[in-house]
Amino acid sequence: xxxxxxxxxxxGESFQQTIYMVVITVLLSGLAGLALGVTLxxxxxxxxxxxxxVFSFLNFLVNIIRPIxxxxxxxxxAPLTLIVMGTTIGTTAAILPMALMAGVVIGRVVExxxxxxxxxxxxxxxxxxxxxxxxxxxxxxxxxxxxxxxGYTFMIIAIVDMSAMAGYIGGGGLGNFAxxxxxxxxxxxxxxxxxxxxxxxxxAAQLLGNFLAQRILRR
Amino acid sequence: xxxxxxxxxxxxxFPVQGSKRTQRTxxxxxxxxxxxDIEEGTVVGIVGYSxxxxxxxVRLLNGLERPTEGQVFVKGQDISSLPEGELRxxxxxxxxxxxxxxxxxxRTVSGNVAYPLKVAGWPKDKIKPRVxxxxxxxxxxxxxxxxxxxxxxxxxxxxxxxxxxxxxPDILLADEATSALDxxxxxxxxxxxxxxNKELGTTVVVITHEMHVVREICDTVVMxxxxxxxxxxxxxxxxxxxxxxxxxRFVSTAVHGTPEPDTVSRLSAxxxxxxxxxxxxxxxxxxxxxxxxxRHGVGxxxxxxxxxxxxxxxxxxxxxxxxxSAAAIDAALADLGDVTAVERQIPTAAxxxxxxxxxxxxxxxxxxx
Numbered sequence: 001x002x003x004x005x006x007x008x009x010x011x012g013e014s015f016q017q018t019i020y021m022v023v024i025t026v027l028l029s030g031l032a033g034l035a036l037g038v039t040l041x042x043x044x045x046x047x048x049x050x051x052x053x054v055f056s057f058l059n060f061l062v063n064i065i066r067p068i069x070x071x072x073x074x075x076x077x078a079p080l081t082l083i084v085m086g087t088t089i090g091t092t093a094a095i096l097p098m099a100l101m102a103g104v105v106i107g108r109v110v111e112x113x114x115x116x117x118x119x120x121x122x123x124x125x126x127x128x129x130x131x132x133x134x135x136x137x138x139x140x141x142x143x144x145x146x147x148x149x150x151g152y153t154f155m156i157i158a159i160v161d162m163s164a165m166a167g168y169i170g171g172g173g174l175g176n177f178a179x180x181x182x183x184x185x186x187x188x189x190x191x192x193x194x195x196x197x198x199x200x201x202x203x204a205a206q207l208l209g210n211f212l213a214q215r216i217l218r219r
Numbered sequence: 220x221x222x223x224x225x226x227x228x229x230x231x232x233f234p235v236q237g238s239k240r241t242q243r244t245x246x247x248x249x250x251x252x253x254x255x256d257i258e259e260g261t262v263v264g265i266v267g268y269s270x271x272x273x274x275x276x277v278r279l280l281n282g283l284e285r286p287t288e289g290q291v292f293v294k295g296q297d298i299s300s301l302p303e304g305e306l307r308x309x310x311x312x313x314x315x316x317x318x319x320x321x322x323x324x325x326r327t328v329s330g331n332v333a334y335p336l337k338v339a340g341w342p343k344d345k346i347k348p349r350v351x352x353x354x355x356x357x358x359x360x361x362x363x364x365x366x367x368x369x370x371x372x373x374x375x376x377x378x379x380x381x382x383x384x385x386x387x388p389d390i391l392l393a394d395e396a397t398s399a400l401d402x403x404x405x406x407x408x409x410x411x412x413x414x415x416n417k418e419l420g421t422t423v424v425v426i427t428h429e430m431h432v433v434r435e436i437c438d439t440v441v442m443x444x445x446x447x448x449x450x451x452x453x454x455x456x457x458x459x460x461x462x463x464x465x466x467x468r469f470v471s472t473a474v475h476g477t478p479e480p481d482t483v484s485r486l487s488a489x490x491x492x493x494x495x496x497x498x499x500x501x502x503x504x505x506x507x508x509x510x511x512x513x514r515h516g517v518g519x520x521x522x523x524x525x526x527x528x529x530x531x532x533x534x535x536x537x538x539x540x541x542x543x544s545a546a547a548i549d550a551a552l553a554d555l556g557d558v559t560a561v562e563r564q565i566p567t568a569a570x571x572x573x574x575x576x577x578x579x580x581x582x583x584x585x586x587x588x
Contacts, residue, residue: 004582012365025551044503057475060494076454094557118321119303120317120321121322121323121324122384123317123321124317124321124322124323125334125338126283126309126333127281127283127309127310127313127314127315127392128311128315128335128338128382128386129307129309129310129311129335129339130307130338131307132303139323141325142323142325142326143323143325144569145325213429216325219324219325219366219368
């Protein structure tokens with residue numbers, strides 16, 4: 001039988017660790033990804049700040065990093081993690097590789113949504129004498145808000161997924177909990193409970209995202 | 220009158236990526252050596268087929284595109300080499316409306332009209348009354364709080380016009396502004412543009428491929444083909460006497476012309492008299508034509524054609540069936556030939572047999588009814 005009286009506090013702590021990792025990563029990668037995505041969009045040939053060199057470089061960078069399996073990426077950038085975070089083990093150390101990888105992917109998601117937006121409104125804003133930076137901030141992003149929210153929702157779920165893998169390098173969290181107390185102790189019940197908690201988290205995020213996007217789309 | 224916008228030898232080249240094999244970058248001349256003056260306070264139509272360079276030309280006027288060669292003067296200032304910051308001030312003084320309206324879908328009607336005011340740095344308390352005033356002017360005040368998605372095409376274009384007028388521009392550019400609208404709405408929007416020109420004194424530049432738009436509101440026409448201006452002049456003279464082939468084709472879409480050969484065959488089958496097409500214009504109005512026929516004792520009835528009004532002057536072509544002696548007809552046509560175009564319509568080979576089946580079947584006399 002599973003001893004839930006001793007496991008429950010551990011589960012609670014793991015849950016907190018997951019929330020901590022996910023929230024910090026979403027904040028960091030969300031901002032970095034937005035900046036990266038907007039830059040990719042703006043420097044694309046024919047767009048507001050068309051710049052082939054910058055665009056090609058960023059595009060190449062994203063294409064290099066994105067296909068690396070996350071579990072390998074964590075170990076591959078361990079030297080960088082050591083320099084920046086002072087350690088390669090633990091919840092905080094896991095945030096750097098998570099934020100980097102998620103930032104790159106969010107950058108691509110943001111770029112793709114902006115590229116799909118109507119170039120006519122950008123031209124209209126330029127014709128009014130608006131500055132290019134102001135157009136990015138007050139036309140391009142608001143006009144794509146609904147798909148951006150859905151894109152971010154997708155990424156929050158991907159980050160929950162990443163946080164489970166971060167457990168492997170001692171990052172803690174629900175992933176670590178499921179592996180240590182479930183998989184390694186042949187306790188299927190613990191694995192199942194953890195999976196259920198993750199499903200609830202993901203569903204909550206998806207519902208919130210859909211709700212917000214719908215509200216904007218209904219205008 | 221003086222020119223508010225002047226183009227001097229303006230060309231715009233767009234690079235086209237050549238094939239990898241030749242490694243050559245070719246350029247497309249979207250606008251080719253255009254010299255043009257747009258008079259202050261007029262409505263100018265720039266007409267041409269798709270790809271004639273109209274849209275590029277209009278974007279050179281507000282600096283959305285920079286000329287590859289030549290100079291663009293707006294209110295006397297050469298804008299062709301202005302830095303972006305200075306160009307923004309010029310653009311703020313030129314309104315622009317678009318075929319697809321290009322409204323911000325994330326903002327309400329008020330929000331859209333307020334946008335250029337915010338960009339121009341209007342104080343917050345002045346923006347609201349100005350937006351209300353503009354929405355009132357274009358007749359859409361009741362939709363202030365709606366989102367563009369909820370509006371019809373005509374309503375959206377009115378919002379676009381209110382937005383373009385926000386900073387009281389001297390020039391309004393309309394890029395195919397009515398091409399996405401139905402005929403009824405098109406008329407309303409054209410009337411609004413005319414009113415803007417009359418009441419606010421705004422110079423309006425209309426880009427269109429629809430000649431009836433020009434007929435409705437333009438004082439002058441500029442005809443473009445392959446990036447070049449092939450014809451320009453007052454609307455009535457261009458319509459009455461088009462010089463280039465493409466202008467003639469465009470004019471024929473909005474003004475009645477002479478009948479096509481198969482129409483002539485059909486007409487002659489139904490009308491035994493001589494068919495003659497007469498150009499109707501200011502110099503040869505319909506009463507004059509009728510009086511001339513009467514004077515020579517020639518019977519006449521209109522069988523084809525129509526007249527329209529351009530800049531308050533009549534223009535069109537009417538095809539008459541004439542009856543009477545050959546000498547009288549010749550004399551009448553000689554008189555008319557002095558003042559207008561006269562063309563005898565002779566049906567081409569085998570009229571009756573081939574043409575008759577196209578005629579509506581004669582109504583059978585129904586016995587007993």
